[in-house]
Amino acid sequence: MDTVQAAFVPPAPIPRTGPVGTLQLIRTIYRNPLELWGEPSYNEPWVSIDWSFAHTIIANDPGLIRHVLVDNARNYKMAAVRQRILRPILRDGLLTAEGDVWKRSRKAMAPVFTPRHIHGFAEAMKRTTDVFADRYEGLTGTTDVSRDMTMLTYDILAETLFSGEIAGDPDQFSHEVDRLFETMGRVDPLDLLGAPAWLPRFTQIRGRRALAFFRQIVANTMEMRKTRMEKEGDKVPNDFLTLLLKAEGPEGLSRAEIEDNIITFIGAGHETTARALGWTLYLLARAPWERDRIEQEIDAFMDQAKVPPPHAWLDALPFTRAAFEEAMRLYPPAPSINREPIEDDQYKDLKLPKGAAVLVMPWTVHRHRLYWDNPEAFMPSRFHPENRDKIDRFQYLPFGAGPRVCIGASFALQEAIIALATLLHRYRFDMAGTIKPWPVQKLTTQPDGGLPMTVTARR
Template structure:
């Protein structure tokens, strides 16, 4: 397998081991299982999940395979992807929020949406977003000028990525107020973003879920934002006004019998406003936290950024090319705290991989959380070692042992967008400021659709100038 043989953190200091649940030594009972999955699924996984290529278990009458072998993951997500659909439990959580957005749509609806959005995420278009990403990051950084400021960096990164998303994909024309947006998305993920106990018990769909009832107000808030945003842009287009050729305009141009319905357009906008920016925000917050706890690694990144920023104006493609160590720190943060910690599939027909029989209806979990910390694939898997992703070491990592953006036909369409956004944001913030933990900084990773820091990330921000 790939891995990090021979890779060490810079200098003699031991690498930082960030907080994470200790693998369980024995299985839990039915009621305890439901409680853990509702509270924090990351605390469920036992030692075999971090040491074996795959684990077979029966939960609530469902046969489940936890896939940690890169070959098995490739088989399910790529080689025989046609035999696997989105798992029912995952869809019960996400579809009430995203409906027929790109993350939850299947079949012809998914194909139409993917085709409609592909032109926005070509390298040429993504490079064209660099200037707006830089401008929004620089404007956002001004809020940190207050001496001795202590702020929740997790919440801040939600606001920053919202600003960038609004400026790039929607040309600054999203209805609503960003502060309220951050508050409502936290509530939405706290409620509808959790597995409901009734889903685990196999209750019929018509029975109301408590988690969904609690999240209805926040979901209505997002639906109104989207409806208002679409209405504003559509009115301008119908009047013949000049409108930006952005993500929103492109989607609206696809509306019609051969393209997307208005409902599908709104679902995809919700997907990108809600889930699309949230994943990058969480990864940015975790990166700043990890660098604060690993001063030697932070110094490596700061040195690279300082040298690059002194060069002055750069062309869009230069960010990722010239900041490989900054990118490596971000990618290592996504390894330890994958924004999307689980990928769920369900077998349509019987299948086989080597000596593993996968029966029809079985759930296959390709868990970035366990794969990224697996003892068979990584040296010092629990440690923060950005050097794993330095250019000279990247080739040792198997494509299917590192899955921050998924893989196969349903790989995240915005992966390159997110990487460029993250590197630019980190370059701006870390060139100006130093982020340090305080006594209240005691994050605990919790899965609520994304891997979130329970208690936030309160950090002290000081000027480096």
């Protein structure tokens, strides 16, 4: 492997070197927050900034991140700006709920995401991916792989957590997801300026139709399942949907909380994995030497006389997993974790005053020059088995950390490796033309303009 190949650097904003005025700041945060961060954010353990609307601390040091998310997590709540963006969409879903509501939701969902249950989803993940992959047979021209992965992960989510019983049209769903995140998934300038809640937000007005679409899907899905539960009793699948509906009651979840958690998983639960899969296929297309290695690994594995069951694939395909994890390092699906101190706090010589905006940003942490060698380059070898122990737990945060770590992390990893192994065994994905997708933060890290690719059969 030559040095040019080993140092493929995918597109990303160049860190700023000068100050940012208030209007430019607001405009950049609305358009693409990833373009805001300057050189100190990628070189210093932490950065303390007094912006006109908030005292902001960018936390990059793994020790500081552990302090905020784990050691002193009780002193930190979800940041007000983040809540103003997400709560209109998710209300009291698991991502936005706090206090007792969050505890009840987490407890209600925990049984679904045990290793035993997740392994039980593996066959459905494989079967769903095989069916989805068939649509690439005989494909001519290009396809937007970013949108394709959104549809695939939706199909997997529907088949596993909802036993194939999500109401609505998957194609319309994909379109409305994009619309929702394009509108309500962005920071509104009024939120940055601390305007009162009664002032209408232009972004939310534009997204109301998409949100109403999601709420209708949830209402129809719940009604369908409740009707089955009344007619069939214990014969109904004991999946995520049934478990939540059974948790309704004075000691469990309210009907509104159940609806909020269903919309959280339908809307956001599949989106993060979809983006990570799309970026992985893009990066492998631009680094064919890495793709060759992974194709060889997958082919040798899949061509065995007896292929192990899909729940074993995650551990059996270390190069494939490493490529996916490196894609999540470069393009973290959730690029920002926002917290706010409830009371004044201190870490070493850094003061974290009450009400400050504390940003733990996987986007900057994952590209930080103090913690990674050649951080801008796509190098899956960082995550090969012999190198994994060199990575601090709090310098790599694709699923967050602490009490609010993503409950579906193991589900997502298993899903991703099954999907990649199935797709890459059958097809090769190449970028169409010279387009360089630009990463844009809209809740998740999305490729602006999609990922137009050609797909050719390998066998």
